Structures are given as C-alpha cells and as structure tokens.
Amino acid sequence: MIIQMMGPQACGKGTQAELLSKALQLPIVSLGDLLRNIPKDFPQYTQVEKQMKAGELVDFEITANVIKHAISKPIYKHGYILDGWGRILEQYKFFDPLPDIVIFINIPREESLRRISGRRICESTGEVVNIYTLSPEEVSKCAGPLVQREDDTPDAINRRLDIFENDTMPVVKKYRTQGNLIEVSGLGTPEEVFGRILKALELFGK
Numbered sequence: 408m409i410i411q412m413m414g415p416q417a418c419g420k421g422t423q424a425e426l427l428s429k430a431l432q433l434p435i436v437s438l439g440d441l442l443r444n445i446p447k448d449f450p451q452y453t454q455v456e457k458q459m460k461a462g463e464l465v466d467f468e469i470t471a472n473v474i475k476h477a478i479s480k481p482i483y484k485h486g487y488i489l490d491g492w493g494r495i496l497e498q499y500k501f502f503d504p505l506p507d508i509v510i511f512i513n514i515p516r517e518e519s520l521r522r523i524s525g526r527r528i529c530e531s532t533g534e535v536v537n538i539y540t541l542s543p544e545e546v547s548k549c550a551g552p553l554v555q556r557e558d559d560t561p562d563a564i565n566r567r568l569d570i571f572e573n574d575t576m577p578v579v580k581k582y583r584t585q586g587n588l589i590e591v592s593g594l595g596t597p598e599e600v601f602g603r604i605l606k607a608l609e610l611f612g613k
C-alpha cells in the first residue's frame with residue numbers, strides 16, 4: 408500500500424507519517440529528508456542546497472531521479488508512506504503507480520507561519536521541536552543547541568506557502584476528484600490529529 412502525505416508547511420505531516428509508520432508497519436520515504444541529506448559529491452549538490460535554502464522547489468529532473476532511486480530499494484517493495492513528493496502536477500503525472508490513499512492535513516496559513524517561527528532542531532539528536540510547546544521530556548532529551556532550519560526564514564517560508572497554495576493545491580484537488588483523498592484538520596495535538604486520521608482510514612476500509 409502506498410500512502411501519500413500532503414499539507415501546507417508545518418501541518419504535522421512528518422509527525423503523522425511517523426505515527427502511521429509505526430501503526431501500519433510501513434517505511435517512510437521523505438523527499439525533504441533525502442534532499443537535505445544529499446551527499447556533497449552529488450553532481451547538483453550546490454543547486455539543491457541553493458534552491459532549498461531559498462524555499463524554492465528543487466528542479467523536477469533532480470527530484471524525480473532521487474525519488475525513483477529511493478523507492479526502488481527492496482524495503483519499499485511492499486509499500487511505503489510518501490512525504491514530500493507530488494507537490495506539482497508534473498510530479499503527480501510522473502508517479503506510477505498512484506498512491507492508494509492520500510492524507511491531506513490542513514491548517515490555516517497563519518498557523519503554518521506561527522508553527523514555523525517556533526520550529527527548532529536539536530543539533531545533537533536531530534529531533535524537531537517547537538519552542539512554543541516544548542515539553543519537559545523534550546528538554547531533557549535534547550543535549551545540543553536548538554537551531555532553525557536554513558529554509559525557515561520569513562522570505563523562504565512565505566515562498567514555500569505560496570508554492571503550496573498555487574502549485575500543490577491543484578494536485579490535492581485532483582486526488583479529491585479521484586476519491587482517494589482523506590482530509591483532516593491539523594489543528595490540535597499530534598494525538599488528536601492522529602485519531603482523526605485513524606477514524607478516516609477506518610471509514611475508508613483500511
């Protein structure tokens with residue numbers, strides 16, 4: 408089974424993908440993570456780094472090659488949870504087979520901006536936290552300084568949200584007409600959002 412996660416920046420896609428991955432025993436393929444960890448000797452490394460830092464989409468040919476290479480690995484043979492691919496119609500058309508289920512987690516633009524401004528990464532563990540909702544447990548786990556993602560600057564955030572509204576929403580609409588789209592609100596705690604997703608999946612017969 409292929410499940411695709413969609414939603415505006417900081418809607419909680421990554422967190423929900425992890426919860427789903429544990430519940431359904433499916434591995435995650437995150438294009439954002441693959442691109443962030445691209446090796447320095449990758450031929451278009453400088454271009455990828457520059458485009459990501461500016462909040463632009465990385466060129467189609469590069470992303471298509473990266474995703475194709477990733478999902479050809481044996482661990483993804485029985486299905487996976489896809490996070491980050493399908494942000495433009497060109498990527499939607501390229502994808503074969505199409506995902507069985509698409510989960511669209513929606514939050515208003517102001518909430519994306521608020522969450523991103525508080526998003527930090529623990530430099531020692533790589534854990535993503537939010538300074539507005541930091542729990543004592545997260546504080547005790549995090550040994551290193553909290554740093555911001557390079558593309559979490561106001562300009563880059565606004566560019567990424569514009570891309571979502573102008574280029575990714577048409578893809579969401581395509582899935583909506585195909586009938587394989589689950590839509591849930593991303594407001595509330597991760598557990599609340601996950602509860603909504605599980606309920607919707609049940610209604611879907613999964």
Ligand code: AMP
Binds near residue numbers: 460463466493567
């Ligand atoms: P994310 O971690 O999903 O927010 O992605 C971070 C950045 O990676 C984006 O702002 C883009 O620069 C790049 N990226 C991720 N997914 C894609 C994609 N499907 N197409 C092009 N660029 C992408």
